[in-house]
Amino acid sequence: MYDIKALYEAESVEHAVRLLMEHPEAQIIAGGSDVLVQMREGKRAGKELVSIYGLDEMRGVSYEEDGAIRIGSLTSFSHITRDAIIQKHINVLGEAVDMVGGPQIRNIGTIGGNTCNGVTSADSASTLHAWDAVVEITGPEGVRRIPIHDFYIKAGVVDLRPGEVQTAIIIPKEAYEGYHGHYIKYAMRNAMDIATTGCSVNVKLSEDKKTIEDARIAYGVAGPVPMRAPSAEKSAKGKPVSEETIKAFAQAVLEDINPRDSWRASKAFRQHIAVVLAERALKESIRLAGGEVNE
Structure with a gap:
């Protein structure tokens, strides 16, 4: 059923890095909800795999010393949705990943796998972009941290170099403190x-x-990678909470997004939906923040 050349089980992050360096053609497998499906389809047939699924050091949600929220890359979607730290500070992320697949996928699928896929439609990706998330990567040269915007290079390609493993996603304290958010998936x-x-x-x-x-x-499926809409952000900053501000904000997203035509939806339809979703999401975020929209 699965054409696997070899499977190596990492015993630590350092061991995973070493295995990847020893087997440069090997691919990482975590939950397997994407890799095994692709293997069954023949897209990754005959590959060597390095399993990191047993590395509990890469699981869970915690605070760092500076108050940043650390989400281990092997943390499942179900764990994120139920986690008390997530619910207190960035509940919108829990709501977003709760829209991934069905219960079985959410129990096995990981936040790291969802982002390392590099796909623009990942429910976690646009939400993490809106939180100014930072990606932690561990490799043969040590640990590096990069903004999630820089992690995505192009459709299906992320900034993981030979021997590297994504170990965590960090939400800086200044990115979540005082903020309230809402995610809408169409x-x-x-x-x-x-x-x-x-x-x-x-x-x-x-x-x-x-x-x-x-x-x-931030949007998913508004371009080849998840993306922010800086023109919209600039249009709302410092403005009164009003219907006029919200509508200007929503229209401004068209200056930044570049969705494509596909069998799922046309570019024009995606542009229309992007404006509608921006308006609705901002209104709900304002409500969650304790504000009231003036007509």
Whole structure:
């Protein structure tokens, strides 16, 4: 059923790096919800695999010394959704990954696998972009951390060099403190479907809840990789919480996104949906932040 040349089980992150260096053609397998399916389809037939699934040091959600939230790359979607730290500070991420596949996939699928795939439709990816996430990578030259925007190079390709393993995703304290967010996934079905378009918005309001101090918006399937919409963010920053501000914000996303035509949806439809989702997501983020939209 599965054409596997060899399977090596890593006993630690350092061991995984060593195995990848010893077997440069090998591919990492974590939960296997993507790799095994692709192997069964013949896309990865005859490959060597390095399994990191047994590395509990790469699981779980915790605080770093500076208050940043650390999400181990092997943390499952189900774990993220139920985690108390996630629910307290970035509940929108738990809501986003709870839309991935079905319960079986969410129990086995990992946040690291979802991002390392490099696909623009990943439900976690746009949300992590909106949180200014940082990707931690461990390799033969040590540990490096890069903004998630730089991690995505092009469709299906991420910045993982030979021998490297993504070990964690970091949400800086300044990126989540005082912010509230909402994610909307538009798909043809309510479950077991990839996003036609996904939109994640975070907002930080002034103390009196009348002004948008900051807004961040990111999309999946609005371009070849998950992306932010800086024109929209700039249009809302420092503006009053109002219907006019929200509509200007939503329209401004068209200056940045570049969706494609596909059998799932046309470019024009995706542009239309992107505007609608931006408006809805910002309104809900404002509500979650304690604000009230003035007509």
